[in-house]
Amino acid sequence: MLYTFLIILAVLALLSIIFEEVTHLNKAKTTLFFGCVSWLALFMHAGDGEHSKLVAESLNENLLEIATLWLFLMSTMTFVAYLNAKGMIQIMVQKIFPQRVTVRMLMIQVAFFSLLLSAFCDNVTATLVSLGLLTTFKLDKQMRRRMAVLIIFAVNSGGVALITGDVTTLMIFLSGHVHISELLALFVPASVSVLLLAVLFSMNANGEVSTSPIKRSYQKVDVAIAIIFFCTIIMTMVLNVLFGIPPVLTFLSGLSIMFLVGHTARSDKEEIKILEYIRQVEYDTLLFFLGILLLVGMLKEIGTLNMLTEVYAMFDPNISNFVTGMGSALIDNVPLTAALLKAEPVLNTPEWLGLTYAVGVGGSLLVIGSASGIVAMSKVKELTFVSYLKYVPSLLLSYSVGYALTLFMAYEFFN
Template sequence: MVRFLLVLLILVLPELALASGFESLKLTGTERGIYTVIIFVIAYGFVMAEEFTGMKKSKPVILAAGIIWAHAAVLATSAGVTTEALHEAFEYNLKEYAELMLFLLVAMTYINAMAERNVFEALRSWMVRKQFGYRKLFWITGIITFFLSSVADNLTSALLVGAVVLAVGSDNEKFVSVSFVNLVIAANAGGAFCPFGDITTLMVWQAGYAEFFDFFKLFIPSVVNFLVPAAFMYFAVPDEHPVASNEAAVVMKPGAIQVCVLFFLTIASAVSFKQFLHLPPFMGMMVGMSVLMLYGFRITTLYRADENNQFDIFNQVRDAEWDTLLFFFGVVFAVGGLGYIGYLELLSAAMYDGLGFTTANILVGIISAIVDNIPVMFAVLNMSLDMDLYQWLLVTLTAGVGGSMLSIGSAAGVALMGQSQHKYTFFSHLKWTPVIAAGYAASIFTHYLVNG
């Protein structure tokens, strides 16, 4: 927390000039400039307090983004900047958001479609009926979450598998608590080595700093990040069996397997658009979504008389995580506005010029345990850093897994605290922070050994 406050202090110091994607105003020392930083800090305070206030995180950051850009426009006018130059800076952020939002919307729609077809519920039912022991379930749920989060986001993966943990261990608080910590680590680690697994990884890929298959070089470091703390926590899991369950098997709805296949073909389409056609990957995702829409129409036609098996794609679009998508809008424009005023240049000078690439990138992961990794990574991407592939993969890894050190450091942790019925809390996670930090350090060292 002290380091985070030091970063904020740096933001209000007189300006330091560095090159960026577009010419910044370099007006960080002005009263209006400092005011925008205060607005951002206040808004993010509300984001961090979401668990206690109940106010969705998108609301304060969207308001902050509007206020910040209003002040940026006034500062630009007072500095004699042309309207065209102001629009260029603004539209840069709009382009960044539009590409990522459309990509994520398709991914979320597919995940919702698979959930609606009972794919995940059938998996949960199967695991409950197998009557595995708690220790075996600890590993099974962790490994499933690790790989599931490489194609779904960490929030969805943790919640889906968390439902399994609660279903089989509702009468054993210790098992639920330790398993939920394991799920948070697994979800964050699994999302780090694939562009589809985490928003920050997706941002690095779409920005062109690494190719799609480059991220798989992080697979072994991600595995280490998951296994090191899991090996310690395993001995805290009760060596017992859950109470026998008589739950009936859940049957998947018609078209469930086909929807899963279409999702993986959509991923292949996105990769192909990027790798071979040199077009933004969201276009490949939109093509995949159109195929899902057509297949959904076929399901509806075949089961017109059976309302339970009909499929409406727009219900899945409606149920996308709109709070997350709009939060991302607020973050992109708020951070982008601060960058236009000149604050990202200050941050870049303080961290990367002052500490060096490796130390700064490790610090990014530590900061992301306190602050959401999305604004942190967006800030890094907009610093116009001249880093090689090794360093871009390092910051992708640290930003992805650093949030595991605290329960509030990632969406997965926050969501599981709400789902756990008070069996998993901030402090039950905190007592495992030392071994999670050991996994964080081990993954960085493994990245050095494997990719350095």
């Protein structure tokens, strides 16, 4: 009875996101409400004693994951908010992209920029920086939404080829099932699928767009903070690979250096302005993450994820991997991948590579299926759960082509 109630809560949370435009209830508030109620129900059902302690331990573990993500998002978004306010992102765009470009060429350029960026840094940072590019071009609402969807897919695709780009890729690599050289091969199907989606999206896109002129002046300290941001991204990868240092610790260190540089370069009044950029971080995004992860933690606690691993083992691994990728659009791919690794399925190298691609890219099929999608939905007003659904056929086709190409290459070279 309890499990049925909890699953109903998860479904209601999903429906609250879908019908946000109808109910006018903020999705961050509704998901947080259902997430909290689900854990309250778990505690009430547990009662006193040993079972209650186990639920408390599970909640603490869930909250630790959430707190880590919150701090990481806060530090990343603070950097981006500062650089965006100072016009540094726009200036970078003008250096990389031409002032006037056709919409079709812009789509391809932005797609590959997002793809490459996400291979070397986390999905959240790649999404925020890529979305920052869109603000420099004069795009209509429909085109901005289409570009945002393309960025989500490109960011998730870029992360599968390197252990620095996606947590699930790192998890599968650390489990010893794939090697770096094998993962690098995934960059080919990822690039092909992103190019396919860019072509599909640009079929009816005509005309040219131009960048908005930059009139803002910046100082040496702004350049210094931009360099600190870049170095923080690089050190996040290096320290994680060499010493296993969590990315959140490196980014918080970078943020502290940003504040110290601001203190030495500015007066007290100007330093307060730097601290104000933390307040510009949209806490709706953080609350939405909190609600979603509470619900995912609840599903993990009641064994729903374990049931999925049992279903996974019933079918051919290549089919199961494809469907698992689609399932990651509804359930966070990290606990889903963790549950699969814990089940220890017997797979060969091509099948492990197929799983790596599927869980990394499959979350793009729904806007709530990845961190990139959730961040984009909070940043692009035109992008909602319902409006995203019209792009699902193109996304599914691109995902399928990428997955098929992954299997073809894997069986051809690594079997």
